[in-house]
Each structure stands twice: as structure tokens, then as C-alpha cells.
Amino acid sequence: MLAKLSNVTKRYGKTDGVHDLSLELYPGQAVGLLGLNGSGKTTTLKLLAGMLFPTQGQVEVLGKAPRENRGQIAYLSDADNLYAWMTPADAERFMVGLYPDFNLNRYRELLAFLEVPKQGYRSMSRGQRARLRLAMVLARDARLFLLDEPLSGIDVISRDRILKSLVLEWREDACLVLSTHEVSEAEGIFERVLLLKEGRLAMDAKAEDLRSRGQSVKDAFIEVLA
Amino acid sequence: MWNLDVEAGPIYAQIVRGVERMLANGKMKPGDKLPSARELAASLKVNPNTVIHAYSQLEMAQITETRRGLGTFVREDVNVEGIRLRILQEAALRFLTEVQSLGLSLEDAQKALKKVSPNGQREA
Numbered sequence: 001m002l003a004k005l006s007n008v009t010k011r012y013g014k015t016d017g018v019h020d021l022s023l024e025l026y027p028g029q030a031v032g033l034l035g036l037n038g039s040g041k042t043t044t045l046k047l048l049a050g051m052l053f054p055t056q057g058q059v060e061v062l063g064k065a066p067r068e069n070r071g072q073i074a075y076l077s078d079a080d081n082l083y084a085w086m087t088p089a090d091a092e093r094f095m096v097g098l099y100p101d102f103n104l105n106r107y108r109e110l111l112a113f114l115e116v117p118k119q120g121y122r123s124m125s126r127g128q129r130a131r132l133r134l135a136m137v138l139a140r141d142a143r144l145f146l147l148d149e150p151l152s153g154i155d156v157i158s159r160d161r162i163l164k165s166l167v168l169e170w171r172e173d174a175c176l177v178l179s180t181h182e183v184s185e186a187e188g189i190f191e192r193v194l195l196l197k198e199g200r201l202a203m204d205a206k207a208e209d210l211r212s213r214g215q216s217v218k219d220a221f222i223e224v225l226a
Numbered sequence: 227m228w229n230l231d232v233e234a235g236p237i238y239a240q241i242v243r244g245v246e247r248m249l250a251n252g253k254m255k256p257g258d259k260l261p262s263a264r265e266l267a268a269s270l271k272v273n274p275n276t277v278i279h280a281y282s283q284l285e286m287a288q289i290t291e292t293r294r295g296l297g298t299f300v301r302e303d304v305n306v307e308g309i310r311l312r313i314l315q316e317a318a319l320r321f322l323t324e325v326q327s328l329g330l331s332l333e334d335a336q337k338a339l340k341k342v343s344p345n346g347q348r349e350a
Contacts, residue, residue, distance in 0.1 A: 030273050160271070167268040187232055188272035208236045208276065216232040 002027050002175045003048055003144055008057035010043050017043035019199040020057070027143070028172045030189055032207070033179040034221055035196035041179040042078065044196065045146045048177070049075040061144055071101055074142035076133060078149040078179075084122035088132055091121075095136055106169075107139035113168070114161050127158030134162055138169050147178045151186060163189055187217040195224055230270055237272050241280035245289065249300065250310040260290060260298040 003025040010017040018040040025031065025048075035041050046052040047059050050066025050073065061069045082091065088111050095102045114131040121129060134150055151159045159182075166176065166189060180186050187193075187207060195203035202224045210220050228244045230237060248254035260266070263281060267274040281298055284290040289309075291301050325335040 028275070163271045164268045167271065167274060168264065170264075170267075170274050184232065188230065188237060188270065188276075191273045191275055207273075208238065208279075211232060211236045212239075214233070214235065219233070 001025070003061045004059070005044075005047065006058045006060075008047060008054045008059060010047060010052060011055040016199045017052075018047070018196075021199070021201055022057075023194065023201060023204065025144070025175045025177065027175055028191075029175045030166070030170065030191050031175065031177045032183075032186060032190035032193040032217065033177055033196065034181070034183055034193055034217075035179075035202075036181065036225065039196040040199040041196055042148055043199075045075065045148050045177065045179060048144065049073055049146050051075070071099070072143045074137045074140040074145045076137040076145075076147040076150055078152070080126075080129060082121045082129070082133065084120065086121045087118060088116055088135075089118070091132065091136055095139070099140055101141040103139050103141055107135060110135035110138055110165060110169075113165055125155075127154040130154045131158055131161065134165070138165065143174050145174060145176045147176070149179055149181075151180050151182050159185060183218045183221050184216065190217065193217050193220070195221060197225060228270060230272070237270075237276050238280040238283065241266075241270075241277060242283050242287075245280075245284055245300075246309050247313065249289070249304065249306050250313050254300060256300050256302045256304050256306070258300045259296075260300070262297060 001024050005021050005023050008021045009019050021040075021044065033041050033044060043052065047054060048061065048066060050059075050061075050070065059066055062072055066073060086094070092104065092107060095107070096104070111132075114135055116132045116135060117124065117128060121132070124132065130150060134147070137145065137147065150162055154162075163186060166178070170176070178186065178190075190207045193203070193205055193207055193210075194201060203220065205220065207217050210217055215223070228241065230240050234240060245254065245260070260281070261269070263274055263277040267277045270277075281290065281292075285292060285298075288301060289304050290298050292298050322332075322335065325332070325338075
């Protein structure tokens with residue numbers, strides 16, 4: 001097992017971001033973390049990344065608290081959060097300084113495949129920005145990749161490239177968790193789907209099992225939420 | 227060429243059917259090399275495990291073989307005629323089911339087939 005949430009509750013004031021959530025993540029899995037806005041997707045990813053502490057319960061990544069295993073965790077935030085002046089070359093120096101596991105060759109290959117321009121972040125389109133930030137995260141030799149909404153609000157060509165690079169970079173020793181509300185476009189790459197509803201796990205299923213019952217992941221999503 | 231549909235059952239089975247169909251219509255031939263699982267997964271935007279599952283099913287069905295270090299190939303002794311016949315029978319069964327659901331007979335079905343086929347039109 002790669003990561004585990006045991007009866008985790010995260011409270012914000014009086015409301016629960018996630019409530020009594022338990023799940024296990026394994027190497028080789030590509031997991032879709034699905035749910036409407038406010039269902040607890042970002043909270044779950046941040047708990048796994050060690051960026052939030054649980055109010056109750058326990059989070060483990062490779063047997064330790066996430067904060068003690070930061071080198072194994074690569075997290076892509078949904079915020080547009082790079083310095084405006086940064087070019088891909090600046091970003092490279094930044095990542096090399098920060099993460100010993102940053103793989104330079106893979107980063108450069110990813111920039112080429114994702115067609116990231118060499119200019120500063122400020123003058124890039126939304127799609128180009130998303131592709132640069134993804135390349136920075138995927139170039140790490142981490143074991144747990146947590147991607148928060150990497151497909152939302154960007155053009156169709158960028159989404160296509162991002163999905164392809166996720167497949168090409170897929171590794172048997174790593175687990176990828178990707179949150180999205182654009183279910184149908186991404187559903188083919190998921191082996192397993194977790195559906196959150198109001199901070200609780202409403203469904204945990206294998207995507208191919210759903211399809212053998214004649215349901216797409218999107219159908220199941222709508223059925224559970226309806 | 228592959229026409230995946232997430233509403234049409236498991237993706238691995240659709241990849242298996244895709245290969246069978248390409249063999250039946252001659253787009254793929256005995257001895258041809260299949261794309262690597264990773265390449266096909268990327269171009270279809272599906273999980274590599276799904277393609278690996280499809281390839282293992284094709285191998286069990288004696289349609290393909292893995293050559294160490296070289297990749298996956300269509301077997302030279304693959305029974306293309308058998309595959310073609312099975313796909314035709316499956317299509318015939320779907321057609322017949324539709325005919326029966328309309329309350330029509332086999333004779334009506336035959337007439338309809340003749341009517342829509344180019345040869346049938348020439349006769350008419």
C-alpha cells in the first residue's frame with residue numbers, strides 16, 4: 001500500500017471538509033477523484049500532501065505522516081501560482097533547488113511534448129501555464145502524484161496533451177490521483193474512481209467494472225449524485 | 227480506427243474487438259506488429275493496464291503472440307476466416323433481434339437485405 005486515510009475528518013469552523021473518510025491507495029493505480037465543487041476533493045488531496053492536518057483520524061504515505069515523506073509526494077495545486085517572471089528555464093532551476101528527485105531530462109522532454117513556450121509565465125495562455133505546471137510536477141521521481149483539477153478551464157488541445165502525457169509518464173511504482181469534474185474526457189485513463197459527495201466517500205469502484213455493467217463513469221457519477 | 231465508446235462496455239473488450247475487426251476487414255494482417263501497450267494507451271487516452279489486459283486476452287484467444295523484446299504480433303496461423311464469420315454472425319443476430327422486435331419474419335428480413343444491397347437494387 002502506498003497511502004492510507006483512516007477515519008479522517010477535516011473540520012473548517014462548523015462544517016466538515018471531509019467526514020470520516022477511509023481509503024487506501026496502491027502503486028500502479030490511476031485514480032479519478034470525482035465530485036461536485038465543495039465535495040471535498042481539494043481537502044482530500046491536501047490532506048494526502050501534508051498541507052492540511054486532519055481534525056480526527058490519520059493520514060499515512062508509505063508508512064509515515066505525509067510531512068515526513070515530502071520527497072515522495074508531488075502535488076499540483078489548482079491555483080495559478082507561479083511567479084509572473086518565471087520562464088520554463090527559471091522554473092527548472094527553482095525545482096532543482098527544491099527537490100532532489102527532480103529529473104531534468106524528463107522535464108525537458110515533457111516541455112517539448114507539451115509544447116510549452118520558452119517565454120515568461122505572465123505572457124502564457126492559461127493552457128500553456130497549466131502545461132508548464134504539470135511538467136514541473138511530473139518530472140519528479142515521486143511515488144504519489146496528486147493533481148488537483150489539471151484539466152479545468154483550459155483549451156481542448158491542452159487537455160488532450162495533458163492526458164496523453166499522463167499515460168506516457170505512468171509508472172507501476174507510483175500512484176496518480178487526479179481530481180476533476182470533467183468526467184467524460186478523462187474517464188478512460190482511470191483504473192479506479194472515487195466519488196465524493198458532501199465530504200463522504202459515495203462510491204469506490206473500478207472503472208472497467210462499471211463499464212461491464214453498461215455504465216460509463218459519468219453515468220455512475222450522475223446516478224450517485226441524483 | 228478504434229472507435230472507443232465508454233458507454234459500450236469495458237474498454238479492454240472494445241480494443242479486442244477493434245483488433246478482430248481490423249483482421250476481418252484486412253486492415254491488419256498475420257505477422258503485423260501491434261503498437262506497444264504504452265503507445266496505444268496514449269493515443270486512445272486510456273489506462274495502460276487496460277491495453278495490457280486487452281493484449282493478454284488477444285494472446286489467450288491465439289490471435290497474437292509476444293516476441294521477447296520485440297513486441298506483440300498477429301500470429302501467422304491466426305484464423306481470420308473464423309473471426310470474420312463470427313463478426314458476421316454477431317451482426318446477423320443483432321439484425322434478427324431487431325426484425326423480431328418489429329414482429330416481422332425471416333422472409334421480410336431477407337427482402338430488406340436485398341433491397342438495401344447494391345446488387346438487390348440492380349435486380350429491382
